[in-house]
Amino acid sequence: MTTPLVLSPKECQGKTWHPPVDLAFATHQALLPLHAGELAKAAASMPLALVKEGREWRLVGVCGLETGHNLFLKDGKWLGNYRPAWLATWPFAVVAVGEKGIVTFDRDSGLEDPHGAGEPFFDDAGQMREAVATRVEALKTHHRKHQATHKALQALARAKVITPWPEALTSQLGLAIDGLHMIDERALSQLDDEAFLALRKAQALPIAYALNLSIPQTHLLARLARLNPASQAAPDNLDELFGEGDDEFVFNFDS
Numbered sequence: 001m002t003t004p005l006v007l008s009p010k011e012c013q014g015k016t017w018h019p020p021v022d023l024a025f026a027t028h029q030a031l032l033p034l035h036a037g038e039l040a041k042a043a044a045s046m047p048l049a050l051v052k053e054g055r056e057w058r059l060v061g062v063c064g065l066e067t068g069h070n071l072f073l074k075d076g077k078w079l080g081n082y083r084p085a086w087l088a089t090w091p092f093a094v095v096a097v098g099e100k101g102i103v104t105f106d107r108d109s110g111l112e113d114p115h116g117a118g119e120p121f122f123d124d125a126g127q128m129r130e131a132v133a134t135r136v137e138a139l140k141t142h143h144r145k146h147q148a149t150h151k152a153l154q155a156l157a158r159a160k161v162i163t164p165w166p167e168a169l170t171s172q173l174g175l176a177i178d179g180l181h182m183i184d185e186r187a188l189s190q191l192d193d194e195a196f197l198a199l200r201k202a203q204a205l206p207i208a209y210a211l212n213l214s215i216p217q218t219h220l221l222a223r224l225a226r227l228n229p230a231s232q233a234a235p236d237n238l239d240e241l242f243g244e245g246d247d248e249f250v251f252n253f254d255s
Contacts, residue, residue, distance in 0.1 A: 001108060002107040002108050003107070004093070004095070004104035004105060004106055004107060005104060005105040005107050005112070006102055006103075006104055007092070007102075007103040007104060007105055007121065007128075007132070007136070009122045009126040012105075012120075012121035012122055013122075014116060015112065015116070015120075015121060016112070016113045016116050016117065016118035016119055016120050016121070017105065017111045017112050017113060017118045017119060017121065018111050018113060018118045018119065019111070019119065019131045020090070020091075020111065021076070022075075022076030022077065023073055023076050023077065023078055023087055024073070024075075024076035025090060025091075025109065026070055026073060026087060026090070027069075027070055027073050027076075028068045028069065028070065029063070029064075029070055030062070030063050030064030030065070030066065030067050030068065030069060030070055030071075030177055031049075031051065031060040031061070031062060031063065031064075031177070032060060032061045032063055032070075032084045032086055032087070033058060033059070033060055033061075033084070033086045033146075034048065034059045034060060034061050034084055034085075034086070034149075035059065035085070035142055035145040035146045035148075035149045036059070036145060036148060036149040036152060036203070036206065036207055037085075037142075037145040038082075038084065038085060039206060039207065039210040040210075041081075041082040042061055042082050042084065042210075042214070043210040043211075043213055043214035043217070044081070044082070044214075044217070045080050045081040045082035045217065045220075046061045046062060046063060046072070046080060046082070046214070046217050046220065047061075047062040047214050047215055047217045047218045047220075047221065048060070048061055048062065048210060048211050048214040049062050049165065049180040049181060049182065049211070050153065050156075050162055050180075050181040050182070050211065051179050051180060051181065052179060052181075056150070056153075057153040057154070057156070057157055057162070057181075058153070059149055059153065059207065061084050062177070062180060062218075062221065063221075064177070064221070065173060065174055065175050065176060065177070065221055065222075065225055066175075066176040066177060067176070067177055071221055071224035071225060072224070079224070080220075085138065085142050086142075088135070088138055089135045089138050089139050089142065090106070090109070091105055091106035091109035091111055092104065092105055092106075092132075092135045092136065092139060093106065093139070094139050094143045101140075101143055103136055103139060105121070119131060148203060149207070151202055151203075152202050152203050152204035152207050153204070153207070154202075155198060155199050155202035155204040156183070156199065156204050156207065156208060158198075159187075159188075159191060159195050159198070159199055159204075160187065161183050161184050161187045161188045161191070161208065162181050162182075162183065162184070163181060163182060163183065163184040163187070164179075164180065164181050164182075165180045165181065165182055165215075169215070169218065173218055173221060173222060174225075182211050182212055182215065183208045183209075183211050183212050185212060188208060
């Protein structure tokens with residue numbers, strides 16, 4: 001894996017990139033990252049799940065039944081009612097370094113122009129070009145929400161209320177993605193007052209409820225798998241298919 005490019009006038013000097021023209025870059029991603037600020041809209045548009053990456057839990061939107069195929073995307077266009085915020089900021093990301101947030105560019109994205117014939121990251125005065133600045137501003141907002149989400153997921157893990165998706169559900173869907181988790185409602189209801197209050201203080205309860213309330217949206221995956229496989233055009237009538245307290249973070253670009 002190539003080392004990400006740090007977004008700064010010095011590091012990006014002489015380097016250019018091509019902003020994505022559509023969302024085709026996510027065609028092969030069945031799980032898309034989410035933050036708690038997206039819960040209301042996302043939970044009504046797709047099933048949500050928790051997945052464990054290393055020692056950390058992540059909140060994701062489940063957009064496919066197998067790895068490598070996003071059912072919500074066809075010909076670079078998003079078919080769902082809600083489009084996850086991550087899609088608008090890729091291939092940029094925030095890496096935490098102490099109390100600072102370093103914005104990086106994914107050099108494995110295929111969007112960097114090795115011949116310098118693309119769009120510069122910065123202008124001659126060292127100011128971010130519009131396509132970059134728009135994504136960075138969105139990242140600033142989203143990153144604070146991801147931080148809050150991370151703390152909430154840690155609280156859910158400590159409370160031991162995270163459980164795998166039921167085997168009956170995954171079997172019925174023909175789901176070939178491992179590691180999807182939801183909330184054990186019985187375990188949640190049996191928490192003592194102190195443990196329940198800890199979840200409330202961590203703002204973890206909205207995530208817990210949204211996760212389980214979103215599970216019925218798995219019907220969309222089943223319908224998309226039948227009506228919109230990769231080999232066919234997107235259905236004409238999408239309405240029928242889909243129906244109708246953060247911490248401050250300092251961003252540094254001076255390096």
